Amino acid sequence: MKTHPLHQRHERRFDQNRFVYPxxxxxxxxxxxxxxxxxxxxxxxxxxxxxxxxxxxxxxRFVETAALLEELDQMLSVVTSGDLFNESRFSDTPQALRRxxxxxxxxxxxxxxxxxxxxxxxxxxxxxxxHGLDGVKMILISNASMFHRPHVQRGLExxxxxxGEIWAKLEAGTExxxxxxxxxxxxxxxxLDNILAAARQRPIVIQALFMRIAxxxxxxxxxxxxxxxxxxxxxxxxxxxxxxxYTVARPPAESTVTPLVDTEVDHLVELVRRQTGLxxxxxxxSLREISTNGD
Numbered sequence: 001m002k003t004h005p006l007h008q009r010h011e012r013r014f015d016q017n018r019f020v021y022p023x024x025x026x027x028x029x030x031x032x033x034x035x036x037x038x039x040x041x042x043x044x045x046x047x048x049x050x051x052x053x054x055x056x057x058x059x060x061r062f063v064e065t066a067a068l069l070e071e072l073d074q075m076l077s078v079v080t081s082g083d084l085f086n087e088s089r090f091s092d093t094p095q096a097l098r099r100x101x102x103x104x105x106x107x108x109x110x111x112x113x114x115x116x117x118x119x120x121x122x123x124x125x126x127x128x129x130x131h132g133l134d135g136v137k138m139i140l141i142s143n144a145s146m147f148h149r150p151h152v153q154r155g156l157e158x159x160x161x162x163x164g165e166i167w168a169k170l171e172a173g174t175e176x177x178x179x180x181x182x183x184x185x186x187x188x189x190x191x192l193d194n195i196l197a198a199a200r201q202r203p204i205v206i207q208a209l210f211m212r213i214a215x216x217x218x219x220x221x222x223x224x225x226x227x228x229x230x231x232x233x234x235x236x237x238x239x240x241x242x243x244x245x246y247t248v249a250r251p252p253a254e255s256t257v258t259p260l261v262d263t264e265v266d267h268l269v270e271l272v273r274r275q276t277g278l279x280x281x282x283x284x285x286s287l288r289e290i291s292t293n294g295d
Contacts, residue, residue, distance in 0.1 A: 017071045017075070018036075018039060018071070019035060019036050019037075019067065019068040019071050020033060020034065020075045021034045022034070022078075022079060022084055022090070024090070024097060025101065025102075026283050027207075027244055027246070027283060028101040028102055028104075029097065029101060030098075030101035031098070031100050031101060032103075033072070033075050033079060033100065033103045033104065034106055034107065035068065035072065035103060035105050035107065036106070036107030036108055037063055037105060037107055037109075037113075037114040037120070038107045038108045038109025038111065038114070039063065039108060040062065040109070041108045043108075043109035044110050044146075044186060045145070045184045046253075047181060047183065047253065048183065048213070048254040048257050049211055049248050049252040049253065051250045051252060051253075052108045052109070052253075063114060063116075069127060076100070076103075076127065076128070077131070080131065080133070100133070102136060102165075103124060103137070103139070105138070105140050105141065106140075106141035111140065112142055117151055117152055117155045118151045118154040118155035118158060121155045121159065121162075122158050125138060125158060125161075125162040129162075136163065138159055138162050139164070139165045139167055140155075140159060140165070140166050140167065141207070142166065142168055143168075143191065144170075144191050144198065145184075145191055146194075147194035147195070147197060147198050148190075148193075156202075160201075160202055165204075166198055166204040166205065167206075167244070168194075168195050168198065168199075168205070168206060168207065169208075170191070170192075170195060170206050170208055170229065170230075171207075171210065171226075172188065173222050173223070173225025173228060173229050174188075174225050175187075175188045177218065177222050181213075192232075192233075196237075199237075199238030199240060200236075200237045200239070202239065203239040204239065205242045205244060206230065206243045206244065207244045208226065208243060208268075209246055209248070211252075211259060212259065214256045215258070223268060224275070226272075227271060227272060227276055230275075230276045231276050241279065242278075242279050242281060243272050243278050243279070243281075244280075244283065245265060245268045245269050245272060245282045245283070246265070246282065246283035246285075247259040247260040247264075247265055247283070247284065247285040248285055249285045259284075260285065262284050265282040265284055266282060268282070269281065
């Protein structure tokens with residue numbers, strides 16, 4: 001599968017919507033309907049590669065549940081009817097990618113910080129089923145920092161019952177590199193513990209974004225430590241269905257951050273496969289074919 005210029009455009013606004021938006025996702029291989037639970041741009045990480053512009057305030061400060069659910073209902077109709085591809089922004093979407101792959105809970109911050117996370121997921125699942133979209137996934141894209149909280153655990157169980165997937169972020173092997181990239185007071189071990197606990201309950205996807213910082217890719221030692229953390233999760237009963245190795249494709253928060261070159265992505269994918277035995281897939285920052293090393 002080839003990448004497309006639309007993969008570099010992830011605007012979180014569509015028409016007059018404030019919470020629900022469509023994107024052509026390079027990792028989903030089709031249309032992903034995004035649900036933004038953080039229109040106020042609140043996040044408990046401050047990643048150096050983040051594409052969200054945080055220097056200006058958002059016009060929308062709170063999630064309005066009724067409006068969000070109405071937007072989701074309408075967006076699913078727009079995508080499934082094909083009307084989306086009459087929009088100028090999506091008119092060049094290749095025919096093979098004109099399919100609804102998932103509803104993704106992500107947005108301008110960490111979605112699990114939303115206080116009614118579990119209740120909202122349940123309502124969104126109901127809309128999905130009313131549209132007859134049994135095979136459409138519900139994907140949570142998360143830094144895993146809040147997985148230990150009861151309302152988030154209830155939300156994960158709702159995902160399990162509704163064709164859900166958890167894409168948990170793990171982008172370091174050591175505390176030092178984790179803090180350099182994520183810039184958060186949340187300890188690395190808390191994230192590792194939460195990923196393990198979630199992966200013991202169901203298979204999860206690990207999303208690992210690596211980059212060049214001031215021109216340098218992660219060291220060989222850091223890459224090895226990352227593989228060690230993956231092996232530890234599996235050895236303790238965690239289930240990992242796929243490791244997504246990717247790099248920046250849109251303007252990051254810090255100018256010192258640039259994409260890995262394609263051969264560096266390929267090397268990391270092969271390292272993960274060789275060191276852990278896990279399925280791994282790479283996604284380039286440049287507009288060329290997606291690496292399909294792995295199952």
